[in-house]
Amino acid sequence: MxxxxxxxxxxxxxxxxxxxxxxxxxxxxxxxxxxxxxxxxxxxxxxxxxxxxxxxxxxxxxxxxxxxxxxxxxxxxxxxxxxxxxxxxxxxxxxxxxxxxxxxxxxxxxxxxxxxxxxxxxxxxxxxxxxxxxxxxxxxxxxxxxxxxxxxxxxxxxxxxxxxxEDGNLVQPTAEDRELPPAPQEELDGLIAHLEGMLAPKGYFFPQDRAEATRRTLRTVLTKPAWNHLEVRTLRGVLSTLQRDRREEH
Amino acid sequence: MxxxxxxxxxxxxxxxxxxxxxxxxxxxxxxxxxxxxxxxxxxxxxxxxxxxxxxxxxxxxxxxxxxxxxxxxxxxxxxxxxxxxxxxxxxxxxxxxxxxxxxxxxxxxxxxxxxxxxxxxxxxxxxxxxxxxxxxxxxxxxxxxxxxxxxxxxxxxxxxxxxxxEDGNLVQPTAEDRELPPAPQEELDGLIAHLEGMLAPKGYFFPQDRAEATRRTLRTVLTKPAWNHLEVRTLRGVLSTLQRDRREEH
CATH class of the missing domain: 3.40.1280.10 (SPOUT methyltransferase, trefoil knot domain)
Known part of the structure; x- marks a missing residue:
């Protein structure tokens, strides 16, 4: 200006x-x-x-x-x-x-x-x-x-x-925002596969004829946020924790 | 307006x-x-x-x-x-x-x-x-x-x-936005509390002095997507499923 x-x-x-x-x-x-x-x-x-x-x-x-x-x-x-x-x-x-x-x-x-x-x-x-x-x-x-x-x-x-x-409304993204684009698709796929792997043995995708639609719904929900690499890693940690049988010793 | x-x-x-x-x-x-x-x-x-x-x-x-x-x-x-x-x-x-x-x-x-x-x-x-x-x-x-x-x-x-x-610049909300606004904060809080309740006994918030920061990180990740009511319900279903001991009979 x-x-x-x-x-x-x-x-x-x-x-x-x-x-x-x-x-x-x-x-x-x-x-x-x-x-x-x-x-x-x-x-x-x-x-x-x-x-x-x-x-x-x-x-x-x-x-x-x-x-x-x-x-x-x-x-x-x-x-x-x-x-x-x-x-x-x-x-x-x-x-x-x-x-x-x-x-x-x-x-x-x-x-x-x-x-x-x-x-x-x-x-x-x-x-x-x-x-x-x-x-x-x-x-x-x-x-x-x-x-x-x-x-x-x-x-x-x-x-x-x-x-x-500049170009308008948005305050310039912070350096932090700029450095963290959405995670690559393969990381997101890894997260979804991890969760599906936990859900399947518990009967989440039952009955069989609705399994595809259920998977799609879940994927839509998890694709929406455009989580970045760190966020995906946090969620992988969440899933791994839930898989533990009991509290581990530290 | x-x-x-x-x-x-x-x-x-x-x-x-x-x-x-x-x-x-x-x-x-x-x-x-x-x-x-x-x-x-x-x-x-x-x-x-x-x-x-x-x-x-x-x-x-x-x-x-x-x-x-x-x-x-x-x-x-x-x-x-x-x-x-x-x-x-x-x-x-x-x-x-x-x-x-x-x-x-x-x-x-x-x-x-x-x-x-x-x-x-x-x-x-x-x-x-x-x-x-x-x-x-x-x-x-x-x-x-x-x-x-x-x-x-x-x-x-x-x-x-x-x-x-006045001047027709109206940003028309998409049909999707109109029908499904983000879930109210209390639904999101319910989801987060549910997940935290599952994670705590597994030691996710250990050690104690980092528990607050860990909770905040998790909340930030889950607040990002602006999930709507149905999406939150889907995720509540996911969590309930993971809480089952084994596959239930249908």
Whole structure:
């Protein structure tokens, strides 16, 4: 993911220093580092911000403060205004995922505006934006706080970036997973033969005319997991143990 | 979005009532309503939960409390363990988006386990799960709190649900998946207990100090396949057969 695509998080007239800190923490979890603050109610720096950032000090230390929203986004090519309420504006509406796709596909600096905790963005802030960013929440219960709105946008920026560079949903398999492909067929056959050999004398495949179907069922069940070499070995150990007449001495 | 696909949020040994309330609020923002709580440190109900839920009282009122994680997911077919730390387990790893796709495409009840605030899930909780759910965060700064982890999972469940119903991307479950979901956790537990009961007297779990690890390995191998009800029944039949002293008369 290129540094260039990283959106700038703009907190417009935030009230509590604690919420500024929480927003910084939310950002850094997904690699976002550039915060701008417009006219914070309690000034800047704010002693409540640091503890709430839980270690994301780099974000707070580099944060820049502006008098107006227009100044804060003056150098940005793409501005998104987050709002849940319908406003009398006709701008394209995107979700956090749609916004993230734009960030990764369109050159230039992207900035996301977040309004004050109690009242959200003012109409003149929204007017600066090219897009409305709305998190599609439960129409009967919409109660996102500032840091949560920030974290969803940061998460999507990160997710879409990985989707585009890798191939999607799956977190890259761990080295462990990669090293252990399904066991070769002959190992699986060995396991099945071992089990069948134990079952036959006990009458499991009786009556004779259903023996084939029973074998097939058993094979289907045991083929499903795609066990790897170590797993097959574990199961062979299980079977060998069950074959013992009694507990052996160790 | 069908009610059926809604995941159950399971908070395992949570510490603060406030965080339980915040998790409820996070859930309801995206329409999730079923919470289960395993052995909460400060008992239940907890007077700190309500105010933090900010109106999501319906989630708290309906929350059910369990003594153990195993009991909390006994009726669930799909269990996800959220963890950021690498564990010595080889289970498939998904992100919140991958998990959400599974929820919308695979029949049966899905449950997501979240560990306690300070320390996360215990190894035995993780052992119950078929999938590891990891939020891919900044490797240099991972600091998600409980409610944030919950909100990302709830958001993805909601987003993927809309994606699939709105623009026809629906991953159609195969007829097989629809008819035969994985067996509920309690059936799988029954199978594992049956096998362990046979193995113990033969000394399989000897020496004592490695017994826990051996049990975990066996559970991991048997949890992998997501066997359905019929498959589990077949394997129970296999075990019962092996327990016979000799071939029975038919």
């Amino acid at each position: 290129s540094e260039a695509s990283k959106p700038i998080i703009v907190l417009v007239r935030p009230q509590l220093g604690e919420n500024i800190g929480k927003a910084a923490r939310a950002m850094l979890n997904f690699g976002l580092t550039e915060m701008r603050i417009v006219n914070p109610r309690d000034g800047w720096p704010n002693p409540s911000a640091g503890p709430a950032a839980a270690g994301a000090d780099i974000v707070l230390d580099q944060a820049r403060v502006f008098e107006t929203t227009a100044e804060a986004v003056a150098d940005c090519e793409h501005v998104y205004a987050t709002t849940v309420r319908k406003r009398g504006v006709t701008k394209p509406v995107v979700g956090p995922d749609g916004a993230a796709r734009l960030m990764h596909s369109q050159a230039g600096r992207h900035a996301i505006l977040f309004g004050r905790e109690a009242s959200g963005l003012e109409t003149e802030d929204v007017a600066l934006a090219r897009h409305i960013l709305t998190v599609p929440i439960n129409p009967e219960f919409g109660s996102l706080n500032l840091a949560q709105a920030v974290i969803l946008c940061a998460y999507e920026w990160s997710r879409i970036g990985r989707e585009e560079t | 069908s009610e059926a696909s809604k995941p159950i949020i399971v908070l395992v040994r949570p510490q603060l009532g406030e965080n339980i309330g915040k998790a409820a609020r996070a859930m309801l923002n995206f329409g999730l309503t079923e919470m289960r709580i395993v052995n909460p440190r400060d008992g239940w109900p907890n007077p700190s939960a309500g105010p933090a839920a900010a109106g999501a009282d319906i989630v708290l009122d309906q929350a059910r409390v369990f003594e153990t994680t195993a009991e909390a997911v006994a009726d669930c077919e799909h269990v996800y363990a959220t963890t950021v730390r690498k564990r010595g387990v080889t289970k498939p790893v998904v992100g919140p988006d991958g998990a959400a796709r599974l929820m919308h495409s695979q029949a049966g009840r899905h449950a997501i386990l979240f560990g306690r605030e300070a320390s996360g899930l215990e190894t035995e909780d993780v052992a119950l799960a078929r999938h590891i759910l990891t939020v891919p965060i900044n490797p240099e700064f991972g600091s998600l709190n409980l409610a944030q982890a919950v909100i990302l999972c709830a958001y993805e469940w909601s987003r993927i649900g809309r994606e699939e119903t």
